[in-house]
Amino acid sequence: MKIILKKEQITERVEYLGAKISADYMDKNPVLIGCLKGCVVFLADLMREITIPYTVEFVRTSTYGESRTSSGIVQADFFDLNVRGRHTVIVEDIVDTGLTLSYLITTLTKQDPLSLKVCAFLVKPGAYDAPVTIDYKGFDVPDEFVVGYGLDWNEQYRGIPYLAVVDEKSL
Numbered sequence: 001m002k003i004i005l006k007k008e009q010i011t012e013r014v015e016y017l018g019a020k021i022s023a024d025y026m027d028k029n030p031v032l033i034g035c036l037k038g039c040v041v042f043l044a045d046l047m048r049e050i051t052i053p054y055t056v057e058f059v060r061t062s063t064y065g066e067s068r069t070s071s072g073i074v075q076a077d078f079f080d081l082n083v084r085g086r087h088t089v090i091v092e093d094i095v096d097t098g099l100t101l102s103y104l105i106t107t108l109t110k111q112d113p114l115s116l117k118v119c120a121f122l123v124k125p126g127a128y129d130a131p132v133t134i135d136y137k138g139f140d141v142p143d144e145f146v147v148g149y150g151l152d153w154n155e156q157y158r159g160i161p162y163l164a165v166v167d168e169k170s171l
């Protein structure tokens with residue numbers, strides 16, 4: 001596996017994002033919506049860098065099966081989430097085709113939040129062709145399959161503390 005983001009680089013960027021969100025949402029008590037499961041490591045670190053009051057909820061989304069090809073179908077479990085009247089920030093691990101994010105934005109918009117923004121740890125090139133805006137971005141990554149810092153390949157590697165590219169031959 002080839003390391004593409006070191007632990008230190010990630011830490012520095014998450015500190016920056018936490019400070020930015022803290023400044024932008026001062027007195028707004030936002031709700032952060034973590035997209036399981038990939039968000040967990042990023043969200044846990046981000047939460048400890050946000051210095052203002054906020055709450056946390058989760059949705060569970062999936063598009064990918066066992067291969068890297070998206071099935072094109074988004075499945076989501078909202079766990080009785082209701083963001084009506086709340087300043088809302090979706091926290092994603094990675095935006096690739098933007099399909100998951102579009103689906104979440106459409107669904108959450110119907111709940112009438114006070115505002116709705118997106119914080120994504122990673123953005124792949126394809127995301128820029130999708131009709132989604134990423135308000136808070138960690139890093140751009142190349143169009144390769146990346147793992148670590150919460151991201152998995154076949155449910156493995158979520159716990160590695162840096163970001164790596166899996167050898168294509170092993171996929």
Ligand code: IMP
Nearest residue numbers: 038094095096097098099100145146151
């Ligand atoms: P999208 O709907 O195509 O934007 O895909 C988003 C979801 O696919 C992410 O939330 C991840 O769970 C998964 N995904 C996309 N690219 C990668 C990757 O390189 N590594 C691990 N998961 C990925």
Ligand code: MG
Nearest residue numbers: 036037038093
């Ligand atoms: Mg995900």
